[in-house]
Amino acid sequence: MPDYPRFIVDSMLGHVARWLRLLGYDTLYFRDIEDWKLLKIAEEEDRILLTRDLGLFRRARKRGLRALFIEDPSIERVLALLSARYGIRLEFEKHDTRCPECNAKLRYTTSLVELSGKVSSYIATKYKEFWVCSSCGKVYWQGRHWKSIEKSLEIARYERAKIQSRLKPREKAVSMGNLDESA
Numbered sequence: 780m781p782d783y784p785r786f787i788v789d790s791m792l793g794h795v796a797r798w799l800r801l802l803g804y805d806t807l808y809f810r811d812i813e814d815w816k817l818l819k820i821a822e823e824e825d826r827i828l829l830t831r832d833l834g835l836f837r838r839a840r841k842r843g844l845r846a847l848f849i850e851d852p853s854i855e856r857v858l859a860l861l862s863a864r865y866g867i868r869l870e871f872e873k874h875d876t877r878c879p880e881c882n883a884k885l886r887y888t889t890s891l892v893e894l895s896g897k898v899s900s901y902i903a904t905k906y907k908e909f910w911v912c913s914s915c916g917k918v919y920w921q922g923r924h925w926k927s928i929e930k931s932l933e934i935a936r937y938e939r940a941k942i943q944s945r946l947k948p949r950e951k952a953v954s955m956g957n958l959d960e961s962a
C-alpha cells in the first residue's frame with residue numbers, strides 16, 4: 780500500500796478528499812478548521828495541501844510546504860493534475876482503498892458471514908464483493924453509481940494524457956539541442 784503521497788484538503792474540497800480516499804490515498808478533511816491548523820498539520824505530517832483559497836495557498840508556499848491551488852471545478856481534471864504532478868494512480872485497487880467517509884483503510888471481503896446484519900439480503904445476493912471500514916464500520920459495494928465512478932476515472936486518465944502531451948515537446952526540444960551540440 781502506498782503511504783505517500785498524503786494529502787490534506789481545505790473545507791471546500793470534500794469531494795476531492797472522497798476521491799483520493801477511494802483511490803487509496805491517506806487524505807485528511809475537516810468540515811470546519813482554521814487555516815493555521817491546516818498548515819500546522821500539513822507541516823507536521825508531511826502532507827500536500829490542496830486548497831481553493833489562493834491566500835492560503837500562498838501562505839503554505841511561503842512556509843515551504845507542498846501545496847496546490849485548485850480552481851478547476853472538474854473533478855476529472857483535478858485528479859488528472861494530481862496524477863501528473865504527484866504520480867497518484869487513476870485506477871481503483873480493490874485491495875488498497877480507503878473509506879470515503881473517515882479515511883480508514885477498507886478491508887475487502889467476499890464473506891457474507893462477515894456482513895450478516897450489515898447489508899440487506901437483496902444486496903447480499905446481488906453483489907459478491909464488499910469493503911468494510913475498519914474504523915466506522917461502514918460497508919461498501921460497487922452499486923449503481925459505480926459506472927459513473929469508472930467513467931470519471933477514464934476521463935481523468937484521458938485528461939492526464941493531455942497534460943503529459945503538453946509537457947513532451949519541451950523535453951524533446953532539450954534532447955534535440957543536446958544532439959546538435961555533440962554533432
Ligand SMILES: [Zn+2]
Pocket residue numbers: 878879880881882883912913914915916917
Ligand atoms: Zn469509515
